[in-house]
Amino acid sequence: MSINEPFEIGGEFIAPGTRQTVDLPLPPLYTHTSVAMPVHVIHGKQAGPTLCVLAALHGDEINGVEIIRRLLGSSALKRIRGTLLAVPVVNVYGFVQESRYLPDRRDLNRSFPGSERGSMASRLAHTLMTEVVSKCTHGIDYHTAAGGRTNLPQLRIDLDEQPEALSLAKAFGPPIIMDMGNRHGTLRGASKIPILLYEAGEALRFDDVSIRAGLRGTLRVMRHLDMLPPSKRNLELHEPFIANDSEWMRAPQSGILRPSVKLGAAIQQGQVLGHIADPLGGSEETVVSRKNGVLIGMTKMPLVHEGEALFHVACTSEVRRAAQAVNEFHQGYEDP
Numbered sequence: 001m002s003i004n005e006p007f008e009i010g011g012e013f014i015a016p017g018t019r020q021t022v023d024l025p026l027p028p029l030y031t032h033t034s035v036a037m038p039v040h041v042i043h044g045k046q047a048g049p050t051l052c053v054l055a056a057l058h059g060d061e062i063n064g065v066e067i068i069r070r071l072l073g074s075s076a077l078k079r080i081r082g083t084l085l086a087v088p089v090v091n092v093y094g095f096v097q098e099s100r101y102l103p104d105r106r107d108l109n110r111s112f113p114g115s116e117r118g119s120m121a122s123r124l125a126h127t128l129m130t131e132v133v134s135k136c137t138h139g140i141d142y143h144t145a146a147g148g149r150t151n152l153p154q155l156r157i158d159l160d161e162q163p164e165a166l167s168l169a170k171a172f173g174p175p176i177i178m179d180m181g182n183r184h185g186t187l188r189g190a191s192k193i194p195i196l197l198y199e200a201g202e203a204l205r206f207d208d209v210s211i212r213a214g215l216r217g218t219l220r221v222m223r224h225l226d227m228l229p230p231s232k233r234n235l236e237l238h239e240p241f242i243a244n245d246s247e248w249m250r251a252p253q254s255g256i257l258r259p260s261v262k263l264g265a266a267i268q269q270g271q272v273l274g275h276i277a278d279p280l281g282g283s284e285e286t287v288v289s290r291k292n293g294v295l296i297g298m299t300k301m302p303l304v305h306e307g308e309a310l311f312h313v314a315c316t317s318e319v320r321r322a323a324q325a326v327n328e329f330h331q332g333y334e335d336p
Contacts, residue, residue, distance in 0.1 A: 051139065064088070256304075289311070296314045
């Protein structure tokens, strides 16, 4: 094995076999308060892949912050090969304000690859791309559902653009892998390296199963990349289900929603997912699934407007096999 060279980031050089936090400067607040994006670098003695793990691109999506905190405290990293770049809070501005967005109201994950002369969001995106992502061989980006919704733990990849991401996704071990094209302006779409997008839980809430699954999945990816030695526990890894289509079922009227299904449930076309009634009970309609599949996301808010997205179904004709993958996943996390 070859010896690592010093790793350069933000004008600093990290020696092999050491770890250090580097603060990358960002645009200051109008109060003249300085702002920086902290990057924790763990640089192994031996050469190997460079993995970035990123959280809180949307400032209110905090499960990934806790995943990275636990990862940095893991004793497994003492034997790391290659380099780990951990950015627990990318969107520092939104994180402080408990907001998905930046102060300029832009969505950071629609602003890549960014520009050093663009908007605040564009400048932050440019800093992340040039100082972190461009120096990596692989990446994991942790997300949750948007405010008022929750997501079943899942990975999103684009097999047309990055077929090599499939082996990483299977090593991570989610119940569902969504093969989805990249939207314009997203980190995945702008990156030239395979990046796994982990979706799990809801905004501004910690979900312990989602966090433990994210941590365990990240360590498995690092072992798959030979950044860490094999685990001594030899836990059996379930086979994720791969879906390449999904659809939101929307509210047919405004009112108060009473869901009749739970996250991860097997869904049949024509199945009633919930009921919506006005506060007086004078008008009530059912929300019916137009597809077969598995429920991978849903609203947490009982007060809904007509046309609002309520239930997110990963579409498949192999409902039983998809539901089995979800059940096997949950069985693996029944005990803390």
